[in-house]
Amino acid sequence: MIEYRIxxxxxxGSVAAAYLLAAAAFEAGYTCQAFPAFGAxxxxxxxxxxxxxxxxxxxxxxxxRTPDYMVVQDDTLLIDPNLANGLKPEGxxxxxxxxxxxxxAERFSQRVIAFPAxxxxxxxxxxxxxxxxxxxxxxALTETVPQSALADALRGRFHGAVLDKNxxxxxxxxxxxxxxxxxxxxxx
Amino acid sequence: xxxxSENSKRLTELRMKHxxxxxxxxxxxxxxxxxxxxxxxxxxxxxxxxxxxQGCGEALAARLVTESAGPDVMVANATGCLEVFSTPWPQTxxxxxxxxxxxxxxxxVASGMEAxxxxxxxxxxxxxxxxxxGTYDIGFQALSGMLERxxxxxxxTYDNEAYMNTGIQRSSSTPHAATTTTSPAGKERMGKRxxxxxxxxxxxAHHIPYAASASVAYPQDLQRKVRYAMGVEGPTFxxxxxxxxxxxxxxxxxxxxxxxxxxQCGLFPLVELDRGALTNIMPxxxxxxxxxxxxxQGRFAHLFNKNDYRAQEELxxxxxxxxxxIEIYGLRGEGVDPIDSTGMSHVHRGGxxxxxx
Amino acid sequence: MREALxxxxxxxxxxxxxxxxxxxxxxxxxQTHIVENLSKLVADGKLKAEYVSVESxxxxxxxxxxxxxxxxxxxxxxxxxxxxxxxEVMYNISGLRVPLVMTIANRAVGGPINIWNDQxxxxxxxxxxxxxxxxxxxxxxxxxxxxxxxLAQETGLPVAVNMDGFVLTHTxxxxxxxxxEEVDAFLPPFEFADAxxxxxxxxxxxxxxxxxxxxxxxxxxxxxxxxxxxxxxxxKAYKKVVxxxxxxxxxxxxxxxxxxxxxxxxxxxxxxxxxLEDFKDEVGAARIIKLRSFRxxxxxxxxxxxxxxxxxxxxxxxxxPGLGGVLGTEVSAVLSTLKNAPKVYNYALGLGGRDIPETMxxxxxxxxxxxxxxRFAVFDADLDxxxxxxx
Numbered sequence: 001m002i003e004y005r006i007x008x009x010x011x012x013g014s015v016a017a018a019y020l021l022a023a024a025a026f027e028a029g030y031t032c033q034a035f036p037a038f039g040a041x042x043x044x045x046x047x048x049x050x051x052x053x054x055x056x057x058x059x060x061x062x063x064x065r066t067p068d069y070m071v072v073q074d075d076t077l078l079i080d081p082n083l084a085n086g087l088k089p090e091g092x093x094x095x096x097x098x099x100x101x102x103x104x105a106e107r108f109s110q111r112v113i114a115f116p117a118x119x120x121x122x123x124x125x126x127x128x129x130x131x132x133x134x135x136x137x138x139x140a141l142t143e144t145v146p147q148s149a150l151a152d153a154l155r156g157r158f159h160g161a162v163l164d165k166n167x168x169x170x171x172x173x174x175x176x177x178x179x180x181x182x183x184x185x186x187x188x
Numbered sequence: 189x190x191x192x193s194e195n196s197k198r199l200t201e202l203r204m205k206h207x208x209x210x211x212x213x214x215x216x217x218x219x220x221x222x223x224x225x226x227x228x229x230x231x232x233x234x235x236x237x238x239x240x241x242q243g244c245g246e247a248l249a250a251r252l253v254t255e256s257a258g259p260d261v262m263v264a265n266a267t268g269c270l271e272v273f274s275t276p277w278p279q280t281x282x283x284x285x286x287x288x289x290x291x292x293x294x295x296x297v298a299s300g301m302e303a304x305x306x307x308x309x310x311x312x313x314x315x316x317x318x319x320x321x322g323t324y325d326i327g328f329q330a331l332s333g334m335l336e337r338x339x340x341x342x343x344x345t346y347d348n349e350a351y352m353n354t355g356i357q358r359s360s361s362t363p364h365a366a367t368t369t370t371s372p373a374g375k376e377r378m379g380k381r382x383x384x385x386x387x388x389x390x391x392x393a394h395h396i397p398y399a400a401s402a403s404v405a406y407p408q409d410l411q412r413k414v415r416y417a418m419g420v421e422g423p424t425f426x427x428x429x430x431x432x433x434x435x436x437x438x439x440x441x442x443x444x445x446x447x448x449x450x451x452q453c454g455l456f457p458l459v460e461l462d463r464g465a466l467t468n469i470m471p472x473x474x475x476x477x478x479x480x481x482x483x484x485q486g487r488f489a490h491l492f493n494k495n496d497y498r499a500q501e502e503l504x505x506x507x508x509x510x511x512x513x514i515e516i517y518g519l520r521g522e523g524v525d526p527i528d529s530t531g532m533s534h535v536h537r538g539g540x541x542x543x544x545x
Numbered sequence: 546m547r548e549a550l551x552x553x554x555x556x557x558x559x560x561x562x563x564x565x566x567x568x569x570x571x572x573x574x575x576q577t578h579i580v581e582n583l584s585k586l587v588a589d590g591k592l593k594a595e596y597v598s599v600e601s602x603x604x605x606x607x608x609x610x611x612x613x614x615x616x617x618x619x620x621x622x623x624x625x626x627x628x629x630x631x632x633e634v635m636y637n638i639s640g641l642r643v644p645l646v647m648t649i650a651n652r653a654v655g656g657p658i659n660i661w662n663d664q665x666x667x668x669x670x671x672x673x674x675x676x677x678x679x680x681x682x683x684x685x686x687x688x689x690x691x692x693x694x695x696l697a698q699e700t701g702l703p704v705a706v707n708m709d710g711f712v713l714t715h716t717x718x719x720x721x722x723x724x725x726e727e728v729d730a731f732l733p734p735f736e737f738a739d740a741x742x743x744x745x746x747x748x749x750x751x752x753x754x755x756x757x758x759x760x761x762x763x764x765x766x767x768x769x770x771x772x773x774x775x776x777x778x779x780x781k782a783y784k785k786v787v788x789x790x791x792x793x794x795x796x797x798x799x800x801x802x803x804x805x806x807x808x809x810x811x812x813x814x815x816x817x818x819x820x821l822e823d824f825k826d827e828v829g830a831a832r833i834i835k836l837r838s839f840r841x842x843x844x845x846x847x848x849x850x851x852x853x854x855x856x857x858x859x860x861x862x863x864x865x866p867g868l869g870g871v872l873g874t875e876v877s878a879v880l881s882t883l884k885n886a887p888k889v890y891n892y893a894l895g896l897g898g899r900d901i902p903e904t905m906x907x908x909x910x911x912x913x914x915x916x917x918x919x920r921f922a923v924f925d926a927d928l929d930x931x932x933x934x935x936x
Contacts, residue, residue, distance in 0.1 A: 018717075019549075019551065019717045022549055022717050022718070023549045023717070025549075026547075026548075026549035026719055027549075031718070031719050032549055032717070032718060032719060033716060033717070033718045034716065034717040034718075035711070035712070035715050035716035035717065036711075036715060038575070038660075038661060038662075038710075038711035038715060038898065040574075040660060058718065058819075059815035059816065059818045059819040059822075060815065060816055060819035060903050061709075061712050061716075061812045061813070061815050061816045061901070062816055062900050062901055062902040062903060063900045063902075065902060259743055259746075260743050261743065262615065262741045262742075262743065264611060265750075271750075271752065272752050275748050275750075275751035275752050276751070276752050276754065277751040277752060277753045277754070277757055278751075278757070280747075280748035280751060282746065282748050283746055284743065284746050285741035285742055285743055285745075285746045285747060285748075286741075286746070286747075286748045286749070287611070287614050287641075287741060287748070287749040287750050288748075288749070288750035288751065289607060289610055289611075289634070289637050289641065289750055290607070290633060290634060290637055292603070293603065293604065293607035293610075293634060295604075296599065296603070296604035296607030296608050296611065297607045297608070297610055297611035297614070298611060299569075299597060299599070299604070299607075299608050299611060300567060300569065300597070300607065300608035300609055300610060300611025300612035300613075300614075300615070300617075300619070301611040301612065301614065301615040301741065302611075303566075303567040303569075303595035303597050303608065303611075303612050303617070304566060304567055304595075304611070304612040304613075304615035304616060304617035304619075305615060306595050307566035307567055307593075307594065307595045307612075307617050308566065308616070308617065312743055329600060329601060329603075329604075330600070330601075330603070330604050330607065332600065333599055333600030333601070333604055336600070337597065337598070337599075
């Protein structure tokens with residue numbers, strides 16, 4: 001079972017990202033589970049969402065405490081020194097930031113990549129919603145689920161121009177990272 | 189005298205036109221003696237033999253309403269006297285499908301019944317019945333919701349101005365200065381301190397197609413209003429002034445007289461509202477003083493204590509309220525008084541005796 | 546068809562498959578997604594139903610009461626405070642024997658206000674005379690919802706389908722949605738013999754005096770007793786058509802020969818099964834009893850399920866202050882007639898949405914190894930957070 005934890009701010013589409021990731025995993029033939037850290041958060045507040053992907057039915061219902069992968073949709077969330085608590089030692093974290101990877105890398109023993117998803121999103125869809133770009137980059141890095149499955153998941157959620165722009169965005173985002181760089185982590 | 193014979197002539201004409209012709213002793217009787225029930229040509233939604241008190245205004249009103257509404261209805265009844273006296277299990281006085289659930293949910297239950305009829309493509313009209321407690325107070329929210337959602341329901345409140353079922357406690361419909369078991373008169377109090385809630389204005393603010401007040405003293409007017417409401421697609425509302433001899437402490441034989449005087453003094457104006465706008469009133473040619481109405485009832489007895497200066501103050505206050513009603517509704521009428529038009533109201537809408545006279 | 550669906554969306558689609566005629570609801574977290582999805586299905590013309598947006602849960606329950614009494618298949622959903630506001634109507638719905646279905650997206654009851662999952666709401670109406678079923682997954686919730694409509698009309702009793710709020714309602718997972726043909730084959734159109742009908746006027750909800758009231762209550766209790774068999778039969782009938790059962794009254798999972806058992810209702814059962822996989826080598830494998838039917842309470846099935854157990858942990862997702870756990874107390878009462886009844890340890894877990902990790906399995910089993918283990922505790926309460934006088 002691979003466990004993901006997505007951090008973001010209310011309005012950035014963290015829960016949608018979790019659902020998309022799970023839907024993509026389902027499209028790729030896995031069982032999946034995605035849910036938000038249920039709260040009464042308003043726009044801008046820190047939020048979390050969780051995803052589990054497995055080959056057999058998932059019975060566990062608790063929050064993801066020891067994720068294999070983390071996605072941080074807003075680098076200001078890293079002000080919280082405990083944000084990455086539980087991330088497996090061999091795990092990896094994808095951070096949405098314009099800052100260079102080195103800026104974050106020294107704080108964590110796990111692998112970290114900074115990725116300017118908001119900029120890509122603004123360029124592609126005209127809105128600062130980084131979630132689909134981050135997912136595409138994450139899937140490219142880990143190769144856990146093929147990009148085509150993410151595209152299928154997007155087709156299940158969006159239509160028309162929004163879909164087309166997002167499909168273009170995930171293609172750009174996937175190409176912007178080193179494919180398979182985190183592949184061995186996925187099998188940890 | 190001239191007026192009387194004029195009226196009697198009109199009455200005969202109207203009866204010939206609309207209702208039963210005057211009985212003639214020369215007509216042959218049916219071979220088999222008819223029971224009273226069989227002789228009764230009207231559809232009766234609420235049968236006799238129920239457990240209401242002598243002179244119950246509510247029982248009379250409910251009978252008049254169901255009679256006019258006809259058999260193709262179903263009723264949601266709030267908890268109250270009407271529910272209790274009409275259905276001591278395993279008996280029931282209802283000849284229409286009837287359900288009682290709770291005190292405060294009759295409008296919502298009726299909403300559900302209406303939604304069911306809509307879903308099934310049926311035209312059966314849904315009625316909801318409640319007392320003033322169930323309508324003005326505890327069921328008020330559900331009523332407002334039902335009106336706002338525009339359910340095709342005729343809501344009828346039988347207003348006897350207190351919680352009679354539980355033993356005459358004050359409601360928000362209890363008139364100012366009336367005594368109840370929870371608004372007694374005493375050294376510090378002259379009965380209810382607050383005003384009767386102006387429910388009809390609140391109902392009017394929902395801009396429903398039709399809302400009206402009626403009185404058991406004017407059955408033809410009452411039944412006309414029911415029939416009108418039955419024809420309206422959408423929420424309609426009727427408040428019926430229904431004296432309670434027990435709670436109001438008047439003679440059981442005076443129910444209709446008491447109700448009539450309430451209308452004639454202006455304390456219970458009979459009005460009709462169309463989408464919130466006043467469209468019709470029952471005029472009062474010669475308004476009676478409120479004391480004519482109040483003096484018949486024990487609940488106002490403390491207002492007739494000559495040794496209590498507060499009594500006259502409250503009488504004046506009540507007179508002012510009646511005058512205010514007459515003023516704002518423009519109740520002062522001219523011309524002849526309405527006449528008794530019994531027979532005009534008869535309906536034959538199916539049921540075992542349809543078409544019989 | 547297998548799909549990745551959010552629990553609430555799946556429930557809305559399951560409800561739509563049953564072709565309800567009247568739906569009434571008032572929004573309350575975490576029930577909202579269910580009724581939003583249903584109203585969208587109605588708005589899109591995919592579901593022909595009267596959707597009544599009421600002004601309170603009290604009216605939501607009253608509207609479905611009226612609708613079902615008038616002969617329509619009716620559905621509502623609520624949670625928490627909404628269930629408590631409905632409770633008066635709930636007693637009425639069952640007391641008048643009006644068959645309808647409600648989803649309870651289980652949530653704690655305030656105060657203090659707490660919007661997260663536990664099962665206090667459904668426990669608060671345990672005596673309301675409804676059939677109360679619990680689901681451990683969204684798949685079970687979908688299947689149980691469809692079964693509930695048949696159960697309601699066959700028993701003449703209202704059915705509450707419980708699913709843990711957020712934990713299930715807001716979780717996307719893989720769900721095998723039955724087809725319309727399958728549901729049509731399983732679920733006959735709604736029939737309510739006692740429905741209000743001008744052709745046969747009858748009075749419902751009349752005043753019943755002491756001469757008849759005990760008989761009314763007895764017959765209600767007897768109907769619940771008869772419902773036990775119906776729950777199992779309908780689950781089997783569903784399996785025949787759809788190919789999947791939901792666990793009848795209860796099922797026994799885990800190590801069926803184990804001397805230690807864990808009994809629970811709802812999604813925590815899944816977490817315990819995951820814990821068993823992870824920690825069986827460390828603390829041993831337990832027998833896990835998944836209780837599906839809380840009302841009617843399956844006493845006989847339960848006595849059979851605990852046979853051979855020395856110790857039984859009963860997980861409660863609610864508390865009756867001054868007594869302890871409701872489920873634990875009821876299980877103890879039912880088992881008291883057994884000769885070799887297991888020792889019952891009743892622990893309240895995850896109140897107000899406290900996350901229940903799979904390590905809880907280990908912690909529970911370790912705790913009851915101690916002879917001095919408490920028979921009841923709010924197990925995951927951190928007493929250090931309380932002032933000494935409040936512990």
